[in-house]
Amino acid sequence: MAEPVAETDLKQTPLHDLHVELGARMVPFAGYAMPVQYKAGIMAEHQQTRTKAGLFDVSHMGQAFLIGPDHETTARALEALTPSNFVELGLGRQRYTVLLNDEGGIIDDLMVTRSVSEEDDGRLMLVVNASRKDVDYAHFRARLPENVRLEVVEDRALIAVQGPEAVAAVAAHAPKAAELAFMAASSMEFDGIDCHIARAGYTGEDGVEMSVPAGAAEAIARALLADDRVEPIGLGARDSLRLEAGLCLYGHDIDEMTSPVEGAITFCMQKRRREEGGFPGAERIQRELAEGPGRVRVGLRLDGKAPAREGAEIALVDGPVIGTVTSGGFAPTVGAPIAMGYVPAEHAAVGTALELVVRGRRLPATVANMPFVPNRYYRKPKA
Incomplete structure (x- = not known):
């Protein structure tokens, strides 16, 4: 069993002091002191994000660039390590992908963004998971x-604003944010501060x-939190x-033993x-695409109110x-326990x-469609 991490050994994000000021309960997470909840509590914070807008500090995530002489060279280098199409990724567009090992297992999942500027078009921006930064790099x-080289960014913070009123709140300070389509990104100013903003997130909401300068993160967060x-x-x-x-x-839900087909993220x-093909583990992944995987990630809805946490066994009814x-x-929006x-x-x-x-x-459960709550990603109206 690993020794507990001493609080003094934890890294702090640029918003740490603000979290403490706001009454957050801080916990160790991926080597950082992070807010697990504030005074209102998890249920209220969940509903806030579903109905209005929530601000998340995700500065513990890794930010980096792949830099090559031109877009195709950099994109081909990334395609040799992932199963996604980056050569044809448009200017200012973002894509979710996975870094693969030689067996087709997932080293990490990450977001990749192509520069919006043709003058800066040999660069691909990466955002990787906090717990996998060192492994990925x-x-x-x-x-x-x-x-093609990797350039790790150490002087930036990452703030997510999520919910049906999130973009309007951000656009009050950065008007260009309202013009972004889903999975599009651009450089712009937030109250005169140079930022990189992508229309994306990890909640199912718009x-x-x-990505903001570390030294400006608190001012940006305070400006947003001043909005009702x-x-x-x-x-x-x-x-x-x-x-x-x-x-x-x-x-x-995914790890180095899991393929993208098993993980249902094809x-x-x-x-x-x-x-x-032409990516690590292509033989396995293409076989699973053609023949189907032996196992697959599914959604599960439980009867009653008792939740099933990670590690619970899944069994056939009255069977093995x-x-x-x-x-x-427990899923607050669904009003019932759910699982994957x-x-x-x-x-x-x-x-x-x-x-x-x-x-x-043994708690009764049923395989269910995912997402459990319909996604509300923004789609630009067609002209």
């Missing part, structure tokens, strides 16, 4: 060609993620929101890459154990009756 450095539509949100509600949205948490693989829950909890986990493909059909074993009790 080492992997890139070991496998990138000589003409919203943005803002915006409240601070901690890790607890972030987790319940992403669970309702059916989104994976690295190290829980949307990160565009047609050309599926057909051509066939899988494991990877994420689970892995089961053999033959038991993955929506509507399949199963049982989840919690403290020796």
Whole structure:
């Protein structure tokens, strides 16, 4: 068992003092002191994000750039490590992808953004998981060609503002934010401060993620929190929101043993890459695409009010154990407990009756469609 991390050993984000001032309960997370909740509590923070807007400090995430002589060179270098199409990624567009090991397992999932400017078009911006930063950076450095380099960014904070009123709140300070389509990004000014803003997030709601200078992060956060539509949100509600949205948490729902097909995230693989291959673990992944995987991530709705947490066993009704829950909890918007986990493909059909074993009790559950709460990502009206 690992030794507990001493509070003095934890890193702090540029918003740490603001969290403390706002009454956050701070906990260790991925080597950082992070707010798990504020005074209102997780349930209220969850509902705030679903109905108005929530501000999340995600500065613990890793920010970096891949830099090459031109877009195609940099994109090809990234395609050699991931199964996504980056050569054809448009200017100012963002894409979700996974970094793969040689067996087709997922080293990490990450966001990649192409510069909006043709003058700066050999750069791809990466945002990686906090717990995987060192692993990811080492992997890139070991496998990138000589003409493409990794540049890690240490002087930036990352702020997410999520919810149906999030973009309006941000656009009051950065008007160009309102013009962004879903999964588009651009450089712009927030009250005169240069920022990089992407219309994306991890809640299933409309919203943005803002890469800002570390020294300006507190001023930006305070400006947003002065808006009656915006409240601070901690890790607890972030987790319940992403669970309702059916989104994976690295190290829980996906890991180095999981393929993108098993993880049900094949949307990160565009047609050309599926057909051509040329990425690590392509033989396994293309076989699973053609024949189906042996197991697959599914959504689960439980009867009653008792939740099933990570590690709970999934069993056939009155039968043997066939899988494991990877994420689970009470879903405030659904008003019931939900979970995700892995089961053999033959038991993955929506509507399949199963049982989840919690403290020796078998709780009835049903395989359900994901997301559990409909996504409300913004789509620009067609002209």
